[in-house]
Structures are given as structure tokens and as C-alpha cells.
Amino acid sequence: MEAMWSFAARTSGSAVVLPDGRCDIIVRNHSRIPDQITPIITGPATQPYRVDYETGDQWLGIRLRPEHGAALWQGNLGNAPDRVLRGPEAMDCLPSLAALHGADLTLDALAHTIPAQNWPDADPRLSRAIDILHASGGRLRIEALAKLVACTARHLNRIFRRNVGLSAKSYAQLIQFHRTLKLITEGNVPIIAAAFEGGYSDQAHMARTFRRFGGFTPSGIPTDLSLPNIPSK
CATH class of the missing domain: 1.10.10.60 (Homeodomain-like)
Structure with missing residues (x-):
């Protein structure tokens, strides 16, 4: 993994996110209802996109090193560029996401949703x-x-x-x-x-x-x- 990050929105707004060619696994929820989480899996991005957020929105994210995109997408990585899977689609891609609980979610728990067998030996x-x-x-x-x-x-x-x-x-x-x-x-x-x-x-x-x-x-x-x-x- 390349980075772990978190963000809590103190105000409402939006931001332009630039592409970096990496894959991320992200969980989004809100401070008022932390148990209601939305898992997100991103493919390697080559286009910018805008993210809107409201006061109280929270994100936890894991960014993979570029050579490990297949750990998330497995055999579907070829169709992953600029794709974003949310909710049920993300859980279909990575079923272990369904076991996450928002109230006590940690970055370490998020990192462990990727099974050990998913990590190929990097060339x-x-x-x-x-x-x-x-x-x-x-x-x-x-x-x-x-x-x-x-x-x-x-x-x-x-x-x-x-x-x-x-x-x-x-x-x-x-x-x-x-x-x-x-x-x-x-x-x-x-x-x-x-x-x-x-x-x-x-x-x-x-x-x-x-x-x-x-x-x-x-x-x-x-x-x-x-x-x-x-x-x-």
C-alpha cells in the first residue's frame, strides 16, 4: 500500500480530484449516522472528477501502489480505468467490505479487507x-x-x-x-x-x-x- 488517508468535512463544498493512475479503496459515511457506510473502489484514473461533500461527511481511504491495482480488481483490471464502484458493486468486487461497521471503522480494518491471496507477487x-x-x-x-x-x-x-x-x-x-x-x-x-x-x-x-x-x-x-x-x- 502507498498511503492511508482520512478526511472529515467541516463545511460543505466540492473539490476537483486529479487522476494519478492508482486504485483506491474508500469508505464514506456521515458523523450523524456512522453505521451507514458506502464502500467505494476506484480504478486507475486518467480523468479529473469533482467530489461534492457536506458538513459531517467522513472518508477513510487506502491508496495502493500502482503495481498492485490487480489486488482490488483481479481479472477485471483491464476494464477498471476511470471506473468507480459504489455500494453493492464495490462489495461484489470485494465481498469482505460487507463486514465493515462504520461506528468503529479504522484504516487498519479497511486495509485488511483485501485478502492475502489477492496480492500478486510484483514483477x-x-x-x-x-x-x-x-x-x-x-x-x-x-x-x-x-x-x-x-x-x-x-x-x-x-x-x-x-x-x-x-x-x-x-x-x-x-x-x-x-x-x-x-x-x-x-x-x-x-x-x-x-x-x-x-x-x-x-x-x-x-x-x-x-x-x-x-x-x-x-x-x-x-x-x-x-x-x-x-x-x-
């Missing part, structure tokens, strides 16, 4: 490829990445799709997008310089990617973004 080439992509900011070509982990580009893509649910190229593009977004929002790097440092061919290329993954332009970044804390260098 060391995939784990290394993911680490290299993050270290390169997603700027490395897939053919070069495949050589670094001693396999063909075709086989590397097969490993990515089977375990991450995305192609190696799509996953690399997400890393590149997030790194460039942080250069602009946190590093105060000018847009033209960010396009160059981010590895885009030009500013127009960067703008297309921002619209695809964020739904906004580099000059129109919303202030209510929920930025996933993914590794970037």
Missing part, C-alpha cells in the same frame, strides 16, 4: 520501471525504459496493463503532468519554462495534456484542486 521489472519513471519525471521514452529493466517495450506494456491497468506511456504521461503542475503551482516556474523543464515539445503540447488530465489550461489552474501526493523529482 521486479515493473517496480523498477515505475521508480525510474518517477525519477525521470515521466520524461523517459518507453523504449529506453524497457531497455533499462531488461525487457522489450511490448512486454513492459503488457506488464503495466496487467498490474497497473494502464499502458506504460499513459502512466508516464500522468507523472509528467503532475511534475509540471507542481513546477507551476509550488515552484512558481513560468509556464514557458515549465513546458521545457517538464519535457513537453512545446507550450501547446503541455496545454493539451493539462486539458486531458486536469480539464484546465496551464494559465487557468483552479484553486480547489486536490493534488495526490505522488512521488516526483
